[in-house]
Amino acid sequence: MSLLALNPIAFDLGGLQIHWYGVIIALGALVGVLMAMREAKRKHMDPDNILDLVLWGVPIALVGARLYYVIFELPFYLANPGEIIKIWHGGIAIYGGLIAAFIVLLVLCRKRKISPWLMLDIAAPSVLLGQIVGRWGNFMNQEAFGAKTTLSFLQSLHIPHFIVEQMYINGAYRQPTFLYESVGNLIGLVLILVLRNRKHLLKRGEVFLSYLIWYPAVRFFVEGMRTDSLYILPGVRVSQVLSLVLFVVAITLFIYRRKKQNEPWYNEL
Template identity: 30%
Template structure:
């Protein structure tokens, strides 16, 4: 576990930044492969990538700063230092989603179909990015003697719990991302309507995140003793399921209308 891989002169090459970059590139490659397999949206994914990545990074940092304002209000100069860690996956999803919706509306592209194309790549990017969180020593878990890992001095985890073995929550989240990816790919060609894959992604990710938050040691608690990420996960699941029902009903209504005309 190394926060800094090596130096180029006086410039430190941080493991978090490297894994974040690799995750973005791998995610883009996977989304392009999905688009190529569908024979649609290949060029659009290439064009959209810049806006989605930018929106995701901005959203990830804004979310993190917002929920850690007690710290960042005293360290304003560190707010742009995204390469040092301190980003939120949920914030990145919101920021990237807004960028995708904006781009699709601007270019008259079906939003749900595009989101289905991007969802597998997002999971790949998240999984690799979570490895960067682990190497950085952030997003750590609670003390656990059986599955715990001792983080080195200088990490956020060590600052919070010292040399106690901590549950590697982010590694389990990365594994869940890959399991979710496999599930989405199995159903991709048999999806009942556009948007099914994207909404399934939101449900699967949120279920995993809600569960793993019970073992996270760095999260804020909100209402009913739940953590902020758990509360937002519950909301995400409910909204995604409601949209699934709406899109399914909409497709059936359109099919019935066509049958009547026929």
């Protein structure tokens, strides 16, 4: 670790250490919720539905994210069962969290008689925002990095010096894959918000499908650069396989629903 590396501890409350990772994740979640509630009002939906989704979805998504990671590292956790609950030691998979949150959303929509497509359209940009901000939590923890690189390469990217120094990990400079994913998702968020606000351009469900096209595409390429991937088979990264599947499914649904646009459920945003 570089002597100039940032301290992952934000502050200490009488022996209780608050990590920057948690602070950053909480901030991203708060901004995302506020953005979703504002969009819910614009779509004439009760914003309380967003709060209920968060109250149920966040803890269940956390469990899903942990289970996803544990499943693909099962030999280790079978040998060390006490480590399963120790999420502070690392091991949270975002795809697991997204799958769990998606199930919660479908259940909530069924109970409240809300269109799942509408709820997904409202939630998707906020989720993407959370992913953008969340990667900076990984940055503070010096995790989710890529292969070894050189100081001159990092300087050639014209990124701030504090990022360069934070990428000095285990005696070598590393590819800032957290930054690549965060910036890639930021570009996607801007594009989705611009397209969402264009009248008569996107139909209901297509904001979500746009997210489901963009994020897996970014993740597929960034995942190939990371050194901490989960593998389903030797040389086959779980997140790349899932990203490819989601990308293909999203494009297929997008095209299929456009062809069926005269059906009653195919409403404009």
